[in-house]
Amino acid sequence: MxxxxxxxxxxxxxxxxxxxxxxxxxxxxxxxxxxxxxxxxxxxxxxxxxxxxxxxxxxxxxxxxxxxxxxxxxxxxxxxxxxxFEASDPADVPRYIVRKNSRRLLRLTASGVVKEALTPEGKGQLELYELTLNPGASSGTDFLQHTGEKAGYILSGSLRLWLDNQAHVLEAGDSFRFPSTVPHMFDNPTQQAARVIWVTTLRQTDSPAG
The missing domain is CATH 1.10.260.40 (lambda repressor-like DNA-binding domains)
Known part of the structure; x- marks a missing residue:
């Protein structure tokens, strides 16, 4: 990359x-x-x-x-x-709770990534996801920068996290946090799927839903 x-x-x-x-x-x-x-x-x-x-x-x-x-x-x-993300069934959806079988999905077939939303719908100060990265999956081949902060925890498999042109290979049990202003991207260079808990804080200009 x-x-x-x-x-x-x-x-x-x-x-x-x-x-x-x-x-x-x-x-x-x-x-x-x-x-x-x-x-x-x-x-x-x-x-x-x-x-x-x-x-x-x-x-x-x-x-x-x-x-x-x-x-x-x-x-x-x-x-x-x-x-x-795919819309969830509006019937009987708790405002502050997300059940496992009610997670909203985002399938990025070109990138080999599936994102599951772990936070309820609507604006808030952070977003929480479970990412599944198929072998060879990536966030893209260009770095991204924006305000806020990101953090995560590797549940299984391996994640290669690029921060300011430096690669860090993270294994199950490893975790990370960095300012989103740092140029970043990630991929899964292995032949095994990886699962990651991913946290993103929103831009400072964003405000929580009323």
Whole structure:
């Protein structure tokens, strides 16, 4: 990983119906959030550093986003990244509790990452996830920086965490914390899936839901 480019790519081969439905839902969510904010595609491109073509392809489900791309979009559109997760069943959902079988999922088929939201829906001061990284999975090939703080705990497998161009290989039982202003990305370079508890504090300009 050299910190250049990103793993987003146009869909040049057909996927299965489930993956296509996930990409379609993500694209529609990005488009609706952009329109709600009153932004043009060019506006979002200027705020994220992504190309207008990439954003257009994402909205039309013709490209598959990386974690880095979704984080950039969440910052530009001023929403938690959990807004991109699959919606939960609104029936009988506790306000402050998340049951194991009610977790909202975000499947990033291109990146090989599955994120499970461990915090309830709505804005708050932090986001808590369980990440599953398939062999070769990554957050993208470019570093990300933003305000806030990140921390995590390796449940199983290995995580290679890149902080300011330095790689740290973390094993089960290891943990970390760093300011999100430090250039960072991560991947799973092994042939075994990894599971990680991941904590992200929101930007200082974000406020908890009322």
């Amino acid at each position: 050299d910190g250049r480019g990103d793993t987003n790519s146009p869909k040049d081969v057909p996927g299965n119906e489930a993956d296509d439905a996930v990409d379609q839902r993500l694209g529609e969510t990005v488009r609706l959030l952009r329109q709600r904010a009153g932004f043009s595609i060019q506006d979002v491109a200027n705020k994220t550093g992504l190309s207008t073509g990439m954003i257009s392809q994402l909205e039309r489900a013709r490209a598959m986003p990386s974690i880095r791309t979704l984080r950039l979009l969440s910052i530009a559109l001023d929403v938690p990244i959990s807004y991109f």
